[in-house]
Amino acid sequence: MSAAETLLEVEDLRVHFPVLRGIVFHRPVGTIKAVDGVGFRLARGKTLGLVGESGCGKSTTGLAVLRMLTPSGGAIRFEGRDITQADADTLRPLRRRMQMVYQDPYGSLNPRMTVADIVGEPLAVHDIGTPAERRAATAELIALVGLKPDMADRYPHEFSGGQRQRIGIARALALRPSLIVCDEPVSALDVSIQAQIVNLFEDLQTRLGLSYLFIAHDLAVVRHISERVAVMYLGRIVETADRRDLYKAPLHPYTQALLAAVPIPSPALEAQRAHPVVAGEVPSPMNPPRGCHFHPRCPHAKPVCSETAPALRDLGQGRAVACHLHGD
């Protein structure tokens, strides 16, 4: 792990949104700490899975990494450069190096542009090559993601969800980025199509040396593609580990619950195993619980859990967990 070059390093990232009241004069009445002290490292050519429930801040983390929004604190280093507070002019060339694949294959493609226009747009925006060269590059990209050349002049509505996601991937690849943030890229697809798209991601990674920040809300998909996995809960990372360790022996009670929620395709086994079901809902990030954010839902909560928030403690061998049950 340490041998590989670090592509992206995030340290103590904070994204806070003020909650405003008032029509003419906005006065802040609170803060939503969507991301509150998240840190991770992504090596070149590798995949980091970022997992958590809806509203835990994983997508916000992805957007902050791409600098589609400005972090409230912390540091983001991409290809050795600190881009935490970089302005629009500095970011423009950097946008070529990092791209995004979206969750919704229907909303993420402009219905009034042809596939060739969509895939070629990043090239046109950055004024790369002549129009003829761009057309050739676009055709190459369309082939690269497994679409037929004659599809180039068609419109998005003529494609299935999986094909549309391929178009979105081709667009993300157009500028030859080193980092792709995949924001739940397969969760809107049929299970059979999910596998195809995940395989396409893996195939492209080995061919182009891409790094993925792979955001997902379930651990099953992430298991196939990620070398490392970080589990988020309410704006914080609660556990991070190499894939094998995490799936073999989850440490944090929340990770254990998430893993238990992954169904096993065998009714007999499914009936046998224990189900540590997490009770209740995710608390509001505007008013999170004191101490460990997870303690109201945690089956192992101790008195200390409602008092002090556990820090993310390094347990060695690339494992870290933020829980009072471990490492004390």
Added chain:
Amino acid sequence: MSAAALEPAAPALPRNALLRFLWRLFRTKPLGAVGGVIFALFLFCGVFADLLAPYGFNQISPINRLKPPSLQFPFGTDNLGRDLLSRCLYGAQLSVIIGFCVAILGTAISVLIGVVTGYLGGKVDLVAQRFVDAWMSFPDLVILIVVVSVVGPGTPQIIVILGLFFGIGGSRIIRGAVVAVRENMYVHAAQSVGASTARILWRHILPNVLPPVIVLFTTRVGAAILAESGLSFLGIGVPPPAPTWGGMLSGSGRTFMYQAPWLALMPGLCLTIVVYAINVFGDALRDLLDPRMRGSR
């Protein structure tokens, strides 16, 4: 229409893009095409009214007052013995041109204000939309009377004033559509690629708010013709004896409604047909320009 789908490839599809577009229009949207033809016909009549009209629009013939439609006067005559057909033809010149120009100007203003404020949002949006609120809450007529009494009545003035009115009011519709389109992920994707605001507005926002823009335009043509008639009625529109359909309807048409119904009927029919034609043409245009409708019939 399904039989058309089974036909072998259309014989020699025209090369020219415009011709190809018209070909598609007639094949897939015959009603809209008829609407377009009717509108073109009225435009033609308006432009060549001087050649087509059998009499002058202000040629008074006292012995032929209030004559019903006949061979000599196909649309009848009015209370001053003026030929109604000629007046309707000249009226096409004024009314259709006013309607068309007002709609173009108004829609352009609506799109400009709506797209910019809707996309940028925030303070720009807040300030611009409060201005629109203020403008819309002010009685139109008061402003119109004041402006006309300052600049004097006339066709160009009417076009500019009505265009401004329709444009500022209609910007609300376009803004609403833009706010909805702006939230789409493809806009986000374009931003994340580093596309400029101008490019996003032109390539992503504008094409996707085209349907309401077309509807706005087609409804404005009719509304402008009617608004002009209202202004003429108040004496601040295009001054008489210039024949506008609205003026004919609200002037002699109203006064002599019972003795000579054709006085109101003929310009009223012209107005209805033009407005209807442009509406169905607009609908067809909207569908044809939507790639999702391509191939479907």
